[in-house]
Amino acid sequence: MRRVWTSGAERDDRTGTGTRALFGETMRFDLSDGSIPILTTKRVFWKPAARELLWFLSGDRNIRRLVEQGVHIWTDWPLAKFNATSGETLDRDAFEARIVDDADFAARWGDLGPVYGAQWRHWPRYTATNDGLYQRDPSGIDQIAELVHGLRHNPSSRRHIFTGWNVAELIDMALPPCHMTYQYFISDNRLSSILYQRSCDLGLGFAFNIFEASLLLRMLAQQCDLLPGEIIWMGADCHLYRNHAHLVETQLARTPRPFPRLDFARRPADIFGYAIEDFLVTGYDPHPAIAAPVAV
Numbered sequence: 693m694r695r696v697w698t699s700g701a702e703r704d705d706r707t708g709t710g711t712r713a714l715f716g717e718t719m720r721f722d723l724s725d726g727s728i729p730i731l732t733t734k735r736v737f738w739k740p741a742a743r744e745l746l747w748f749l750s751g752d753r754n755i756r757r758l759v760e761q762g763v764h765i766w767t768d769w770p771l772a773k774f775n776a777t778s779g780e781t782l783d784r785d786a787f788e789a790r791i792v793d794d795a796d797f798a799a800r801w802g803d804l805g806p807v808y809g810a811q812w813r814h815w816p817r818y819t820a821t822n823d824g825l826y827q828r829d830p831s832g833i834d835q836i837a838e839l840v841h842g843l844r845h846n847p848s849s850r851r852h853i854f855t856g857w858n859v860a861e862l863i864d865m866a867l868p869p870c871h872m873t874y875q876y877f878i879s880d881n882r883l884s885s886i887l888y889q890r891s892c893d894l895g896l897g898f899a900f901n902i903f904e905a906s907l908l909l910r911m912l913a914q915q916c917d918l919l920p921g922e923i924i925w926m927g928a929d930c931h932l933y934r935n936h937a938h939l940v941e942t943q944l945a946r947t948p949r950p951f952p953r954l955d956f957a958r959r960p961a962d963i964f965g966y967a968i969e970d971f972l973v974t975g976y977d978p979h980p981a982i983a984a985p986v987a988v
């Protein structure tokens with residue numbers, strides 16, 4: 693954050709907010725001692741982040757299940773579309789209330805398009821029919837199930853990858869994936885991972901992204917009887933929004949504290965069986981939370 697803030701290039705961006713950015717940065721976190729990178733220079737609300745990861749893993753693409761659980765991080769995009777195109781104007785609370793109360797409204801306005809979960813679990817596949825047409829397979833390719841199978845049965849593979857970057861479907865997504873490609877590596881019975889993130893909001897998104905990628909690594913390791921290794925984060929456009937000055941300066945003035953640790957309450961039957969109660973985070977002693985606006 694310090695380097696981006698002091699030496700990043702000033703840039704215009706899609707949201708009109710403006711950023712400072714560096715391109716091509718790497719961070720490495722050792723997870724082998726059971727620690728989990730939840731930032732300590734501000735309180736990170738890790739439960740909404742964990743709920744977002746579980747929502748991705750469920751294959752969902754509608755905000756309704758998130759909103760029902762009090763997770764608001766995806767609401768602004770469907771809300772902006774609703775206010776721009778429906779002829780009505782709602783504030784965030786009223787929009788979320790309708791999403792929860794009215795299933796038809798949620799189906800119409802809460803859908804984000806084929807974002808993360810849809811690609812992770814149901815990457816579209818088409819098979820040729822006899823008449824020369826193509827038919828869409830109803831469930832598609834389950835990249836996560838295939839990943840688990842590969843980690844278990846072919847540990848030395850160099851193809852343990854899943855990705856949300858489905859070029860043909862980007863046009864239908866509320867936002868193209870930011871944390872877009874994950875790769876895994878097993879050595880000495882330890883599982884390591886690289887996350888490639890094409891675009892990173894260091895003030896808001898990053899704290900969620902590094903925690904969720906680490907949590908997923910731990911879940912995969914538990915399911916595949918492996919120990920945690922290292923997580924390597926690779927960011928392409930790493931930026932701080934200009935209107936996050938108070939957040940940046942406050943965080944940079946604070947001294948980081950040790951990371952908390954993560955344990956599991958049980959071992960679910962498969963990678964899709966986790967619930968929020970299974971994640972036990974202990975020793976998290978962060979500096980206070982810092983509110984900051986999200987660029988839509």
Ligand SMILES: Nc1nc(=O)c2c([nH]1)NC[C@@H]1CN(c3ccc(C(=O)N[C@@H](CCC(=O)O)C(=O)O)cc3)CN21
Nearest residue numbers: 737740765766867893896897898900982983986987988
């Ligand atoms: N500009 C931008 N930054 C992002 O990080 C981001 C997007 N857009 N669009 C898609 C998702 C949504 N994400 C978000 C959105 C909001 C928060 C956020 O407001 N976090 C607050 C409060 C969290 C809470 O209320 O539980 C934080 O302090 O971390 C975090 C991630 C990550 N992504």
Ligand SMILES: O=c1ccn([C@H]2C[C@H](O)[C@@H](COP(=O)(O)O)O2)c(=O)[nH]1
Nearest residue numbers: 706868870871891892893897898901
């Ligand atoms: O998981 C996420 C999702 C989004 N972001 C940030 C990165 C950018 O600030 C915006 C996306 O805008 P683009 O113009 O599509 O790059 O959201 C994130 O950091 N993490």
